[in-house]
Amino acid sequence: MAEQKKMVEEITSMEEDFAKWYTDVVKKAELASYSCVRGCMVVRPYGTALWENIRDNLDRRFKALGHENVMMPLFIPESLLQKEKDHVEGFAPEVAWVTHGGAEHLQERLCVRPTSETLFCDHYAQVIHSYRDLPKLYNQWCSVVRWEKTTRPFLRTMEFFWQEGHTMHETAEEALAETERMLNVYADFCEHDLAIPVVKGRKTDKEKFAGAEATYTIEALMHDGKALQSGTSHYFGDGFARAFGIQFTGRDNTLQYPHQTSWGMSSRIIGAIIMTHGDNNGLVLPPAVAPVQVVILPIAMHKEGVLDKALELQKRLSSTFRVKVDSSDNSAGWKFSEYEMKGVPLRLEIGPKDIANNQCVLVRRDNRGKTFVSLDNLEEAIAAQLEAVRAGLYAKALARREEMTYSVKTLDELKDAAEHRPGFLKAMWCGDLACEEKLKEEAGVTSRCIPFEQEHISDTCVCCGKPAKHMLYWGKAY
Amino acid sequence: MAEQKKMVEEITSMEEDFAKWYTDVVKKAELASYSCVRGCMVVRPYGTALWENIRDNLDRRFKALGHENVMMPLFIPESLLQKEKDHVEGFAPEVAWVTHGGAEHLQERLCVRPTSETLFCDHYAQVIHSYRDLPKLYNQWCSVVRWEKTTRPFLRTMEFFWQEGHTMHETAEEALAETERMLNVYADFCEHDLAIPVVKGRKTDKEKFAGAEATYTIEALMHDGKALQSGTSHYFGDGFARAFGIQFTGRDNTLQYPHQTSWGMSSRIIGAIIMTHGDNNGLVLPPAVAPVQVVILPIAMHKEGVLDKALELQKRLSSTFRVKVDSSDNSAGWKFSEYEMKGVPLRLEIGPKDIANNQCVLVRRDNRGKTFVSLDNLEEAIAAQLEAVRAGLYAKALARREEMTYSVKTLDELKDAAEHRPGFLKAMWCGDLACEEKLKEEAGVTSRCIPFEQEHISDTCVCCGKPAKHMLYWGKAY
Numbered sequence: 001m002a003e004q005k006k007m008v009e010e011i012t013s014m015e016e017d018f019a020k021w022y023t024d025v026v027k028k029a030e031l032a033s034y035s036c037v038r039g040c041m042v043v044r045p046y047g048t049a050l051w052e053n054i055r056d057n058l059d060r061r062f063k064a065l066g067h068e069n070v071m072m073p074l075f076i077p078e079s080l081l082q083k084e085k086d087h088v089e090g091f092a093p094e095v096a097w098v099t100h101g102g103a104e105h106l107q108e109r110l111c112v113r114p115t116s117e118t119l120f121c122d123h124y125a126q127v128i129h130s131y132r133d134l135p136k137l138y139n140q141w142c143s144v145v146r147w148e149k150t151t152r153p154f155l156r157t158m159e160f161f162w163q164e165g166h167t168m169h170e171t172a173e174e175a176l177a178e179t180e181r182m183l184n185v186y187a188d189f190c191e192h193d194l195a196i197p198v199v200k201g202r203k204t205d206k207e208k209f210a211g212a213e214a215t216y217t218i219e220a221l222m223h224d225g226k227a228l229q230s231g232t233s234h235y236f237g238d239g240f241a242r243a244f245g246i247q248f249t250g251r252d253n254t255l256q257y258p259h260q261t262s263w264g265m266s267s268r269i270i271g272a273i274i275m276t277h278g279d280n281n282g283l284v285l286p287p288a289v290a291p292v293q294v295v296i297l298p299i300a301m302h303k304e305g306v307l308d309k310a311l312e313l314q315k316r317l318s319s320t321f322r323v324k325v326d327s328s329d330n331s332a333g334w335k336f337s338e339y340e341m342k343g344v345p346l347r348l349e350i351g352p353k354d355i356a357n358n359q360c361v362l363v364r365r366d367n368r369g370k371t372f373v374s375l376d377n378l379e380e381a382i383a384a385q386l387e388a389v390r391a392g393l394y395a396k397a398l399a400r401r402e403e404m405t406y407s408v409k410t411l412d413e414l415k416d417a418a419e420h421r422p423g424f425l426k427a428m429w430c431g432d433l434a435c436e437e438k439l440k441e442e443a444g445v446t447s448r449c450i451p452f453e454q455e456h457i458s459d460t461c462v463c464c465g466k467p468a469k470h471m472l473y474w475g476k477a478y
Numbered sequence: 479m480a481e482q483k484k485m486v487e488e489i490t491s492m493e494e495d496f497a498k499w500y501t502d503v504v505k506k507a508e509l510a511s512y513s514c515v516r517g518c519m520v521v522r523p524y525g526t527a528l529w530e531n532i533r534d535n536l537d538r539r540f541k542a543l544g545h546e547n548v549m550m551p552l553f554i555p556e557s558l559l560q561k562e563k564d565h566v567e568g569f570a571p572e573v574a575w576v577t578h579g580g581a582e583h584l585q586e587r588l589c590v591r592p593t594s595e596t597l598f599c600d601h602y603a604q605v606i607h608s609y610r611d612l613p614k615l616y617n618q619w620c621s622v623v624r625w626e627k628t629t630r631p632f633l634r635t636m637e638f639f640w641q642e643g644h645t646m647h648e649t650a651e652e653a654l655a656e657t658e659r660m661l662n663v664y665a666d667f668c669e670h671d672l673a674i675p676v677v678k679g680r681k682t683d684k685e686k687f688a689g690a691e692a693t694y695t696i697e698a699l700m701h702d703g704k705a706l707q708s709g710t711s712h713y714f715g716d717g718f719a720r721a722f723g724i725q726f727t728g729r730d731n732t733l734q735y736p737h738q739t740s741w742g743m744s745s746r747i748i749g750a751i752i753m754t755h756g757d758n759n760g761l762v763l764p765p766a767v768a769p770v771q772v773v774i775l776p777i778a779m780h781k782e783g784v785l786d787k788a789l790e791l792q793k794r795l796s797s798t799f800r801v802k803v804d805s806s807d808n809s810a811g812w813k814f815s816e817y818e819m820k821g822v823p824l825r826l827e828i829g830p831k832d833i834a835n836n837q838c839v840l841v842r843r844d845n846r847g848k849t850f851v852s853l854d855n856l857e858e859a860i861a862a863q864l865e866a867v868r869a870g871l872y873a874k875a876l877a878r879r880e881e882m883t884y885s886v887k888t889l890d891e892l893k894d895a896a897e898h899r900p901g902f903l904k905a906m907w908c909g910d911l912a913c914e915e916k917l918k919e920e921a922g923v924t925s926r927c928i929p930f931e932q933e934h935i936s937d938t939c940v941c942c943g944k945p946a947k948h949m950l951y952w953g954k955a956y
Contacts, residue, residue: 074623
């Protein structure tokens, strides 16, 4: 057999070049690689397993609330896309158009779905007749395509993976409640399972979804001080319903238009995980979604009984955790680096001395904290350590966000902060689009959201000095 | 509240019009409906839940054998599709072409993937370098598009849902073993979990996959005597590897081409379930994949304690089975028909008398067999009844297939059978394409497969009278 020499490959440090650090981690942790199709990635087994865990976790939450999955067509006829005016204006410039099927030139172009409101509405018009048919709580898992100019793996790709929920309700109140409920599901998933703190709020009119009356968002702050919109939930009122002629007979026997929501979380959340928890040794994964939660490394593997014990532990633990044993002939040092790079939350080391003492060593990925634990109650010890990793990741990310969040009262302060101290900027706003545009142009920041938790920073708009209406989070964003 | 009147909707009987019966079942069981995109369907919640159960079941089997999921791009650049000559000839006439992204006219057209061999090969060229990188056992769950002229829900749609496994191996033997292994996974899934008996065999050169050296298939016989190809597994040799320049350093330190397989099962298997088990009361679902395995119907629901008991049973059973309670105010008669239409394997009836006797009634969907069972060991009783449904479905389907399988020795016999007795025709074949084409033209039958289990029907080809090489299954097919 040819000798295998594996080297620990170094990655660019995040202080040196954050963007390069990011793509290094994506590549070296084997999450994704570039494909031959511009702007489309190949999500590799490790990245796909991570996405499947995210999907299963969210899907369980959706189903527990009564949502049902459906599978809609991949294509939207041009005329259907055009039915809702604001929506088509928002999306038409960035869709992929199918013009030929085999040798046949199509009479009507089909776009590859950039989002599926129009398809859901077309279907809802067929199946909603009475208030008894409501609410409809549908969701689908799929990929969508938006013709982006510059792309980066997970953060912005031409094709990306997501779920899109589309619901219809009897009343505006119910639809608004659903919009908020789903935002809370996303926030809870991010904060609890991904250990990513988020700010919940509403988008300004400028930043809201094409065709929506209101867009709610959760915004996270990345390591480099840039914001990442991590999930959105939209309230549509009855705008689409009117455009698509969806009507139902109400409890009072009159014909009414239902009220609609949609909400989505996409594979860019993987980018958020990387840029919230990652470090210069690579990826750091929150235990709830890590493809491997515990990697078992047999130490001095050639010694009698070590490999057997490692395999025995794998068998024992795999009914409770996602476990892997690495029994390859790579060096222990290489293995340590490899599983740090892959962000495995816990490393379990077991060698001859440990076996003699009926114990093993658990090493946390997030802080390299080491614990010797008895094999007798290993499950409890691992569960506790995984929870400690989760809590530790959250606390660290929250502390960093707080450290990188600044209140500013004047335009000069805002410009200075935007230039020198990347992070969230809290500032008052008068509500005028002109001020939003000016801040973008002069300070390079966009409004991230009008947070539900308002604070009073000052009385006047940070930009124009007129009386302020809201406190906003501003920032540079992915 | 407006009074709700629900009528039991009748479906066309299969004896009257089988095709109409099929689409009636698809529609009335709420599996799928037509969309505004020609040839694309909306898979409704019930159909999607069925597909998710099929997916999860297969995915578990794949992963247990070491396969890993990936997510490849949706698009294939035209030049990439053209790299393997036979493959492009097979698929180019039936792909959808993207020619514009937003307002930009693309320099190179992209097709929407009809299958992903080319994309996997392009990726494998990047990640396979040494024999240590082999085997690669990848799979993906996605939808693909083929520009079909005439379409029918699940059986033939422009967009369909499937999994496609793509594997690379060190040697031809290993790849051939994988091709067979995966065919056996499909056969076992069909026979055990879907209760659909299948014939395993090899496709003739005429019927094999574009670019493959050999295609293996499982063929099922539908209620109307037509065959349905239910899963295929292909052996490619190193043809694609050569076309895509995929090479690895072997154990002997020489550069070698890996050997490849691919295998797929699609949403058309839902068509097979419908047309194998369905009857004139609607769908009949095999328990392993049924979205609802047991529907609990409270009888005389207004009587005190009945609904409570039904809900209590639901809670108790739902950790073991997929259970639903229908506590709507629809009549018991309507509910019986509704859940028969939806093919729910078991109906659990519970009324005041049953409660008094600490019992309930289980009614099988497949034969309406009724059992009174004690509430004390309800789980065991339900598990036994579900297994009885599965075994009953399989036995019935197998008996029907045997009844509808005919051995024929002469062309006249074959033509007569093809015209008057729909089913599988077993007949000898000389191996010449000309005979295959003649049988298609004169009798309207295609070769389904060269079964692994050969029988000697006669010495000579059913068509030309020359010495026979193989016994084949022939038939009309979906």
